[in-house]
Amino acid sequence: MITTRMANERGSANFGWLNSQHSFSFGQYYDPAHMGVSALRVINDDKVSAGAGFSTHGHSNMEIISFVTQGEMIHKDSEGNEQRLPAGEFQLMSAGRGIMHSEYNASATEPLHFLQIWIQPNVQGGQPKYQQKRFARREGLSPVITPDGQNGTLSIKQDAQLSELYLTERRAVDVSLASARRYYVHVISGSLEVNGVALSAGDGATIKDEAQLQLTKHSEHAVHALFFDLP
Template identity: 60%
Template sequence: MIEIRPANERGKANFGWLDSKHTFSFGSYYDPKHMGYSALRVINDDTVLPSQGFGTHGHKDMEIISFVTQGVIEHKDSMGNVQTLPKGEFQLMSAGKGVTHSEYNASSTDVLKFLQIWIEPDSTGGTPGYQQKDFGQQQGLTTVITPTGENGTLKIKQQATVSQLYLNAGTQQAVSNADNRKLYIHIVDGQLQLEGHTLTNGDGVKIADMSQLDLINNSEQSLVALVFDLP
């Protein structure tokens, strides 16, 4: 099963300082056909004006991932973390029994673009946690988030993994999928050929009941995507 989620059909929200595209229902955007996929609940594609951002607000029982595609996030939270998150780095905040944080565009001149991703945890409560890491831009598939934190990955409270995919022009990557698992692929930048479909910036695809896939970049530019392996 392959189900495409076209970028131009996503929900939209514009508050002046924030322009956001919602892959799944979020805030004032509600579509019962797009409530998430497995444990993947939110993918928001956010553009934030210079020196603007999200004031202090709270979360509970959610695994929150940020991936910057342009600019730098200035992050502060109730755990005492004061961090900057530049382009290409992954941040994973486990909200647990409750956490507050703020996120701002660290630049006074340039826009910030990032993906805000929520994955529902497989256990609730617990002590909140914060993790951040740059995994580089190695060609092919690089696992960045796992349930165990193995091999230097960030550790998530869910039986899910997240991988980054970098493909140079004219290259491809084979991906295997267990029978009882689901995959979701989100295109960050570039063009992907998948089973006769062409996916571009902001597009997503739900995948189930397919044991082997070839992810192909036939374009003349490099490809960046995120691959979610879900229960």
């Protein structure tokens, strides 16, 4: 079964300096029909004005992934990490027992566009951890976050995997699925078919009770998407 979450159906919040689209309930947006998928709790599509950002605030017991699609972010936290996150790099912050951090647009003239993703951990507390990495752009599905950090991936405190999907040719990727697992696809750019269901930028889909999945490029433009394998 494939259940779509179309971009124009998402919740939204606009504070002037921030324009955010919420795939799932977040902040003042609440929809009991959209509370996340398995351990995947948040996908916020955030556009931040030049020179603006999120002032220092706290998190605990959450795995927080940031992926910049346009511009560059400045990250600072209470563990002493101070990093720039350019477009194309993944950041994973394990909040553990508690961490304070801030996120700002590094540019005084250009907007910042990034995805903020929260996954609930299967281990509570512990030392906060920060990871950041750029992965080579490969055709097809490439793991970037795994439970054990295998093959140079970032390691997450959950039985979950995040893969990056690139399709630049007119081809399809076939994926075998486990019946006990849940899956979610979020399209960043381009047009993608998921077992014949068409998705465009900002669209998402929950997949369950499917044995096989075919991810097919649906237009002449390249496809960039995220694929979540969840408990």
